[in-house]
Amino acid sequence: MEKVVSLCKRRGFIFQSSDIYGGLSNAWDYGPYGVELKNNVKRAWWKSIVYQRNDILGMDAAILMHPKVWEASGHVENFYDLKSDCKSCKKRFKTADLADKNKCPECGGELTESRKFNLMFKTHQGAVEDAANVVYLRPETAQGMFVNFSNILDSKHPRLPFGMAQIGKAFRNEITPGNFTFRTREFEQMEVEYFVNPEDADKKLAEWIEYRFNWYLDLGLKKENLRQRPHAKDELAHYAKACTDIEYNFSFGWSELEGIANRTDFDLKQHAEASGKDLRFFDDAAKKRFYPYIIEPSGGVDRSVLAYLADAYHEEQVKEETRVVLKLHRDLSPIKVAVLPLLKNRPQLVELAKKIAQDLKKSHVTVYDDTAAIGKLYRRQDEVGTLYCVTIDVQSLEDQQVTVRDRDTMQQERIGIDKLGEYLSGKL
Ligand code: ATP
Numbered sequence: 433m434e435k436v437v438s439l440c441k442r443r444g445f446i447f448q449s450s451d452i453y454g455g456l457s458n459a460w461d462y463g464p465y466g467v468e469l470k471n472n473v474k475r476a477w478w479k480s481i482v483y484q485r486n487d488i489l490g491m492d493a494a495i496l497m498h499p500k501v502w503e504a505s506g507h508v509e510n511f512y513d514l515k516s517d518c519k520s521c522k523k524r525f526k527t528a529d530l531a532d533k534n535k536c537p538e539c540g541g542e543l544t545e546s547r548k549f550n551l552m553f554k555t556h557q558g559a560v561e562d563a564a565n566v567v568y569l570r571p572e573t574a575q576g577m578f579v580n581f582s583n584i585l586d587s588k589h590p591r592l593p594f595g596m597a598q599i600g601k602a603f604r605n606e607i608t609p610g611n612f613t614f615r616t617r618e619f620e621q622m623e624v625e626y627f628v629n630p631e632d633a634d635k636k637l638a639e640w641i642e643y644r645f646n647w648y649l650d651l652g653l654k655k656e657n658l659r660q661r662p663h664a665k666d667e668l669a670h671y672a673k674a675c676t677d678i679e680y681n682f683s684f685g686w687s688e689l690e691g692i693a694n695r696t697d698f699d700l701k702q703h704a705e706a707s708g709k710d711l712r713f714f715d716d717a718a719k720k721r722f723y724p725y726i727i728e729p730s731g732g733v734d735r736s737v738l739a740y741l742a743d744a745y746h747e748e749q750v751k752e753e754t755r756v757v758l759k760l761h762r763d764l765s766p767i768k769v770a771v772l773p774l775l776k777n778r779p780q781l782v783e784l785a786k787k788i789a790q791d792l793k794k795s796h797v798t799v800y801d802d803t804a805a806i807g808k809l810y811r812r813q814d815e816v817g818t819l820y821c822v823t824i825d826v827q828s829l830e831d832q833q834v835t836v837r838d839r840d841t842m843q844q845e846r847i848g849i850d851k852l853g854e855y856l857s858g859k860l
Contacts, residue, residue, distance in 0.1 A: 433683040436738075436745050437612055439756065443816050445469065445741070446613065458609035458616050465816050466737075468766030468797065470620075473651075473736050474599050476763050477622045480647055481597045488595040488624065489588060493576025495601060496557065496567050501575050504706035505699065507552060510670050511571060515549040515607050518542070526607045551604045553617075569603035574728060576600075577625040578699045581711055592713060592724055593636060595626035599733065611684050613734045620733035627713070627724040630697070634674075636727050637694045641676050644692060644729045648678065648736075652761035653743050657681040671698040678731075680739040689739055690731030697723035740764055744817060750842070758817030759840060767818040768796040768860055772809045774825040776802040785824040788834070788849065792822075795853060796860060814839060820856060 440446040445466035449459035462470055482490045502508050514527035520541030527533060527546040534543055553569040556562070570576065577596040584596060599622045609615045628636045641660060648658055663675040675693035679686045700723045704711040712721040744760045762768070771789035773781045782802060789800035799818075801809055806823065813821050823835040833846045836855065847855050 433612065433742065435747075436741050439745065439758075439815060440466065440741070443812075445816075458606075459618060460613050460616065460734075465766040469740070469760070469764060470733060470737050472764045472766070473733060473740065474620075474622065476651055477647070477731075477733075477736075478597070478599065481595075481622075481624060487590075487593060488597050488626075489584060489590065490597050491577065491580060491584075492598060492600065493573065493580065495570050495603075497570060497575060497579070499566055499568065500706055501579060501703075502552065502568050504702045505575050505578075506670055506702070507568075507571060508550070511552060512548040512550045513607050514546040516543040516546045519544060524607055529608060549605075549607060551606065553603045553605055570601075571604050572602050572730070573598045573600045573621045573623045574625060574699075574730065577623070578703055578726075579707075581627075581700060581703075582709060585713070592715070593626060593628040593632065595624050597622075597624045599623075611682070611687075613738050614682070614684075614687060616734065619735075621730060622733055622736075623728065623730045626727040626729075628727060630722070630725045633694050633696075633725040633727065637674060637676075637692065640727050640729050641678075641692050644690060644731070645678055648680075648689065648739075651740065651764060652759075653680065653739060657739075657743060659686065661686070669693070671695050680735075680742075682739070682742060687735075689735050690729060692727070692729045695726040695728050697725055699726060700724070755811070755814060757814040757839065760817040762819055762860060765817040765819050766797070767799055767813070767816060769798040769820045769822060769856060770809070770813045770818045771798060771800045771822045771824070772806060772813075773802050774806055774823055778826070780829055781824055781826065784828065788822065788824065788852065792853065792856065795857060810837065819860065822852065 443465060444463035447461045447463055448455040449461050450456045482488050516525050516527050516530060518536035518539065518541045521536060521539040523536065523538055530537065536543055552571050554566055556565045557567045558565050577598055600620065601618060602621050603618050606615055606617055609617055626636065626640065645660060649655060657680055659679050661677045661679050668675055672693040673696050675691055677688045678690045680689050700711045713724050714721050740760060744758045746757050746759055748755045748757065769792050771785050773785035775781055786800055789798050792798040810821060819839050821837040828834050832849050834849060834852060835844050836847050837844045
C-alpha cells in the first residue's frame, strides 16, 4: 500500500487535503489522474446499473435534507459509535477497537466511560444558529431515494421490481479514520435502492450480490483478492434482515468495498409514518396496496478506486530496470493514448506529433508529452496506466507511419498515420 500511496502523490492521483497548511488529516484531494480514474469508476458503475438494465432509474438528491428524515431513518437515535477518551493524552478511541476498555493503548492513561458519539455532521441552515435550523450533512445517499419514492411512482409509473440509483457525497464523523482513502469523513457512495415484492426479496438479494461481485471482476480485480462475506445476525444494522459484504484483500486485511442488504420495508414504513404520506405501492394486477422490500447494494467510490489502484500496481524487471506499471482495466485507465515525439528539437516532428494528438483527442482521452527522453516518457505513462504510446520518429516524416506501444506487452507495431484512429478505436 505504501508504494501505491507514494505513486498517487508522485504522479498526481491523490494529494493530502490542504497540504500547504500541514494537511487536514484523513481528507484527500484527487489530482488530474485521480479525478479521471474516479470518474471512470463512476461511469462504469452508472453504465452497468442504469444504462445496461431496464429496471433502474437514476437520480441525484440534495446533500442537505429535512432534519426529520434523519429522525425517521433512525440515524439521530442509532447512528453512533461508542467512544472512549483518554484522560491524560486526550486521544479518542472507538470502544470496540480497545483490547482493554479502561487503559489508553497509546499512553497507558485512564479512559473515560464509553459514550455514544453520533457520526452525523451537524450544521445550521440560514443565518441563525439555533436548534430550529439544524441540518445534517447526509451520512448516506440512500435516504434521498426513499423520500423520492412517491415522486418516482407518480412521474415514471414503474412496475416492481424497479430501482433507483445515485452517486454522491456522504459524510460521517468517523472516530478512527485511516488507511489512506479507505476510511475518511467525506467520501462518495454509489447506491441502488431496489424495490421488490417481499416474497422475492431473498432471490433478488442473491442476484444482486452476484451482479455486483461480477462488476468488480469484470473491471479487472483479481478473483483471489475478492470475496463475499455474509453478515452474522448480531452484525446486522437495525433495519436489515440480511447483508453480504464484498471485501477486497487490502494490504491491511480483508475490508468492505460494498454491502448488499435486505432493508425490508423499514425505510418506507418509517417515512410514511413520520411524513403522514401513503408510501405503499399499488399493484394493478393484484389490486393490492403494500410496502415493497428494499434490496440495497451500497458501495464506496473511494474504496473501489483504492482497490483498483492496489490491484493494478505491478513492478516488473525489464533488463536491469524495475518497471512500475498500473495495469488498470481499459475502461478505468485515466489516459488512453499518449503521443510522444522522439526528438523535441525537430520542429517538423513536433508539429506532426501535435497534430496526431489533436486528431486522436476527438475520440480518446489523449495527451501529448515531449518533456523528456523517450525512455522516461514511457516510464511516466506506464506508471499512470496509459494504454498506448504513439511515438513519432524521423522515419515517420518519410513513410507516414508511427510506432504504437502496448502498455502490458510492451510490443511495438508500425501503423500508418491514416490507419491510426481506426486501429486505436478497435483496441479501445
Ligand atoms: P464500515 O463497516 O467499513 O464502516 P459501513 O458498513 O458502515 O462501513 P455502509 O454504511 O454499508 O458502510 O456504507 C456503504 C459503503 O460506503 C461502504 O461499503 C463503503 O464502501 C462506503 N463507506 C462507508 N463509510 C465510509 C468511510 N468512512 N470512508 C469511505 N467509504 C465509506
